[in-house]
Amino acid sequence: MRHHRWLILTWLWLCIGSWLCLAPLAGADERLRYPAEPADDEASGELVVHGALDLVYARPLFEAFHARHPGIALTYRNLDTLTLHRRFLAHPDEVDVLMSSAMPWQYRLANDGHARPLTSPQAMAWPAWARWRHELFAFTFEPIVMVVRRELIERFGRPDSHAELLTLLEQHPEALRGRVVTYDPEASGAGYGYAIQESRLTPRYWDLVTAFGDTDTALATTTGEMLDGLDSGRYWLGYNLLGSYARAVADANPALEIVVPDDYALVTQRLALMPRQAPHPENARRFMDFLLGEAGQRVIAEDTPLGAVHPTLAGPGTAAALRETHGEALRPVSLGPGLLATLDDLKRQALLTRWKREFTRAEAASP
Amino acid sequence: MTRRDSLYRRLLTWLLLPLMALGALMVLQAWIEARHTADRAFDRLLEAATLAIAEQVQWQDDRLWLDLPPAALEMLATDAEERVFYALYDARGRFVTGNADLPGLPRDDDATGGQLHFRDLVWHGLELRQGIRRASLEDWRSRERFEVRVAHTREGRERLTGELLRANLAYILGMAGLAAAVVVLAIRGALTPLSRLRHAIRARDPRTLAPLELPLPRELAELRETLNELLARMRRVKANQERFIGDASHQLRTPLAGLSTRAELALRQDDPQRWREALEAMQTTSTRASHLAVQLLSLTRLDNPEYRPELTALALDDLARGAVRRHWSACHRAGIDLGLEAPDAPVIVAGLDWQLEEALANLIDNARRYGASRITVRVIAHPPALEVEDDGPGIAEDQRLLMLRPFHRGSDDPDGSGLGLAIVDGIARSHGARLRLDAGRDGHGLRVGLHFPEESA
Numbered sequence: 137m138r139h140h141r142w143l144i145l146t147w148l149w150l151c152i153g154s155w156l157c158l159a160p161l162a163g164a165d166e167r168l169r170y171p172a173e174p175a176d177d178e179a180s181g182e183l184v185v186h187g188a189l190d191l192v193y194a195r196p197l198f199e200a201f202h203a204r205h206p207g208i209a210l211t212y213r214n215l216d217t218l219t220l221h222r223r224f225l226a227h228p229d230e231v232d233v234l235m236s237s238a239m240p241w242q243y244r245l246a247n248d249g250h251a252r253p254l255t256s257p258q259a260m261a262w263p264a265w266a267r268w269r270h271e272l273f274a275f276t277f278e279p280i281v282m283v284v285r286r287e288l289i290e291r292f293g294r295p296d297s298h299a300e301l302l303t304l305l306e307q308h309p310e311a312l313r314g315r316v317v318t319y320d321p322e323a324s325g326a327g328y329g330y331a332i333q334e335s336r337l338t339p340r341y342w343d344l345v346t347a348f349g350d351t352d353t354a355l356a357t358t359t360g361e362m363l364d365g366l367d368s369g370r371y372w373l374g375y376n377l378l379g380s381y382a383r384a385v386a387d388a389n390p391a392l393e394i395v396v397p398d399d400y401a402l403v404t405q406r407l408a409l410m411p412r413q414a415p416h417p418e419n420a421r422r423f424m425d426f427l428l429g430e431a432g433q434r435v436i437a438e439d440t441p442l443g444a445v446h447p448t449l450a451g452p453g454t455a456a457a458l459r460e461t462h463g464e465a466l467r468p469v470s471l472g473p474g475l476l477a478t479l480d481d482l483k484r485q486a487l488l489t490r491w492k493r494e495f496t497r498a499e500a501a502s503p
Numbered sequence: 504m505t506r507r508d509s510l511y512r513r514l515l516t517w518l519l520l521p522l523m524a525l526g527a528l529m530v531l532q533a534w535i536e537a538r539h540t541a542d543r544a545f546d547r548l549l550e551a552a553t554l555a556i557a558e559q560v561q562w563q564d565d566r567l568w569l570d571l572p573p574a575a576l577e578m579l580a581t582d583a584e585e586r587v588f589y590a591l592y593d594a595r596g597r598f599v600t601g602n603a604d605l606p607g608l609p610r611d612d613d614a615t616g617g618q619l620h621f622r623d624l625v626w627h628g629l630e631l632r633q634g635i636r637r638a639s640l641e642d643w644r645s646r647e648r649f650e651v652r653v654a655h656t657r658e659g660r661e662r663l664t665g666e667l668l669r670a671n672l673a674y675i676l677g678m679a680g681l682a683a684a685v686v687v688l689a690i691r692g693a694l695t696p697l698s699r700l701r702h703a704i705r706a707r708d709p710r711t712l713a714p715l716e717l718p719l720p721r722e723l724a725e726l727r728e729t730l731n732e733l734l735a736r737m738r739r740v741k742a743n744q745e746r747f748i749g750d751a752s753h754q755l756r757t758p759l760a761g762l763s764t765r766a767e768l769a770l771r772q773d774d775p776q777r778w779r780e781a782l783e784a785m786q787t788t789s790t791r792a793s794h795l796a797v798q799l800l801s802l803t804r805l806d807n808p809e810y811r812p813e814l815t816a817l818a819l820d821d822l823a824r825g826a827v828r829r830h831w832s833a834c835h836r837a838g839i840d841l842g843l844e845a846p847d848a849p850v851i852v853a854g855l856d857w858q859l860e861e862a863l864a865n866l867i868d869n870a871r872r873y874g875a876s877r878i879t880v881r882v883i884a885h886p887p888a889l890e891v892e893d894d895g896p897g898i899a900e901d902q903r904l905l906m907l908r909p910f911h912r913g914s915d916d917p918d919g920s921g922l923g924l925a926i927v928d929g930i931a932r933s934h935g936a937r938l939r940l941d942a943g944r945d946g947h948g949l950r951v952g953l954h955f956p957e958e959s960a
Contacts, residue, residue: 244602247586249629269584336573473580473587474573482600483571 187235196439274405277443320355537667549634805929
């Protein structure tokens with residue numbers, strides 16, 4: 137575990153940093169394989185999908201696709217976002233569909249013209265806020281949440297918004313010292329992404345960072361790491377966890393409660409694209425149609441916690457359901473060139489410098 | 504009127520073709536204008552984005568520093584979801600930051616601050632519009648110059664160009680349609696009098712030669728007047744013919760009535776001697792009547808404008824000599840001196856011998872009948888002419904032309920048919936010769952001459 141973390145830290149030190157390092161144990165050889173079976177379906181040949189999506193979530197999706205098109209020999213490789221990106225740039229003709237939660241990188245690939253436009257009925261019907269140019273499609277809807285332990289709720293009440301969280305941190309810095317955990321924006325691409333989005337949403341974010349610094353908030357690199365600490369009772373409050381991953385842990389542990397802030401809640405989405413040089417474009421189109429169609433989206437809604445986007449689907453596990461309960465507060469990351477700013481080197485350095493300054497403001501003020 | 508050579512089509516072609524060429528030119532101009540307008544509108548976005556980026560460029564850690572405002576990139580992408588590229592370069596053209604290594608302008612020497620350039624660019628197969636801003640830091644520590652380059656794809660511009668062009672196209676097409684309709688109506692209107700004229704001519708009674716009476720524009724009124732003149736000529740010809748037929752039937756009726764009376768009288772007698780006298784008288788009358796019929800026939804033939812006899816070369820002097828020989832004895836018996844004047848060399852003209860012989864016979868006969876005592880047949884070489892001169896009473900000058908009309912007689916000679924001179928006139932015309940009636944050489948009598956054209960020899 138420690139070895140792996142060191143390895144990933146090294147990776148991140150070298151580059152911008154991966155967007156979501158949620159699966160630190162996921163090796164390069166983690167994959168699903170479904171050999172072709174005789175079928176009366178006209179679909180045959182191969183399909184290679186690379187994604188940053190844990191096998192436990194990917195399996196129901198690919199099983200459903202394989203049941204629909206058994207004639208296609210399917211290979212899915214689960215890679216971390218950085219490896220996925222680099223491997224694609226090195227071999228752009230190796231993969232048919234690219235799925236990743238690293239939104240800026242996926243956006244940059246499409247912006248640079250690496251994606252093939254998809255004009256099937258499913259793609260044309262896809263909501264405009266969840267796609268870009270019919271080249272890039274957001275197929276999940278995952279809110280960024282707080283996870284709170286019962287101990288904190290019993291003592292101070294449940295913080296339902298960022299404002300209440302700030303008040304709580306400012307009023308009880310001693311009681312909460314070391315009990316709060318959040319992403320380290322320097323070490324985690326996801327954490328950096330959330331920081332840049334939040335800083336754009338509200339200038340009071342920096343007060344929150346100062347308050348985190350005051351309470352000696354622990355900094356983690358993955359949602360999994362935060363969930364471990366919360367599950368074991370080491371932390372009482374986790375800030376900016378990926379809702380889809382937290383759901384499973386919270387469901388298993390009655391001491392944990394998921395809070396979707398009611399002033400604003402970031403929503404991250406996984407983006408899929410078909411590379412221009414895809415070796416099996418016909419099967420890639422079939423998979424995209426499945427992923428964006430009602431059948432694939434129903435699998436996402438019912439068998440995974442990722443959140444289905446399809447506009448006709450409602451009920452638990454869909455974007456529609458989440459919008460009903462937290463409608464006004466949800467802030468999906470907009471699919472636009474603003475994402476490119478996230479990837480700017482100088483921008484990153486500027487933001488991290490500011491972040492560190494705000495985080496250590498209390499220490500600097502009281503030597 | 505074949506379809507190919509229709510006035511309507513000719514006018515339509517020559518009016519509509521330039522109209523269409525003009526329309527195409529206007530569409531082309533509208534497209535250029537629309538593209539220009541769209542570029543101008545969207546270039547403001549490039550200008551604003553480069554400005555927003557340039558304002559965030561600072562000097563930090565001994566280098567150029569940019570805190571990229573995401574809004575600067577967002578404003579480059581409109582609803583058309585353009586691809587967006589940006590880059591910052593330092594004074595020496597080194598890449599500082601950006602998402603693409605965009606090409607710059609060819610270096611000019613004094614690129615001063617605040618300069619802005621736009622240009623079209625094809626970069627990695629993408630059609631881009633690029634905006635380049637050259638600026639320098641407003642910092643008291645450093646006046647470092649730098650260059651902001653941004654670019655986006657043309658989808659939004661093309662969409663706006665299309666919208667502007669469609670609006671203009673509707674306008675141009677409307678105008679073209681209206682112009683075409685006006686042209687068609689104008690041509691129809693202008694050509695209406697022509698079809699009115701056609702209808703007026705077609706609707707006429709084929710037997711009538713009355714002039715056309717309908718109001719027409721000036722150009723067609725001239726045509727109508729010409730037609731009316733032709734009709735008037737035809738009316739005169741027709742009147743002449745009717746009078747001729749009337750005269751002819753009258754002339755034939757008289758000897759026929761005489762024959763019938765003579766026969767009736769003879770039948771009441773029993774004496775064969777009387778019968779014989781009557782038969783002799785009837786023979787004379789019928790000979791005259793048949794002579795008259797022959798004359799009428801030849802006159803009718805000569806009056807036919809389609810009649811073109813085959814002319815051959817013949818010698819006028821031989822012809823005149825033959826005529827004098829044939830008529831000499833008859834004249835001699837009547838105590839008339841018939842003579843010939845002819846040059847020694849033969850005079851050749853193109854002609855028909857039997858017609859000219861007939862003409863000479865008529866003229867000699869006329870002269871004899873109107874009391875001449877001396878008749879001279881004369882042949883003139885230059886220009887070739889044939890003359891018959893007598894010393895009879897002559898014809899008054901104002902009566903001479905009338906003499907050429909059929910059945911017009913200078914005196915009440917019961918034997919004359921009044922066709923002689925008319926026939927001579929017809930013969931002269933069929934030979935292209937001119938008939939002249941003059942007084943005799945010493946002022947008395949009549950001289951009738953056929954003057955042949957010189958080149959007919």
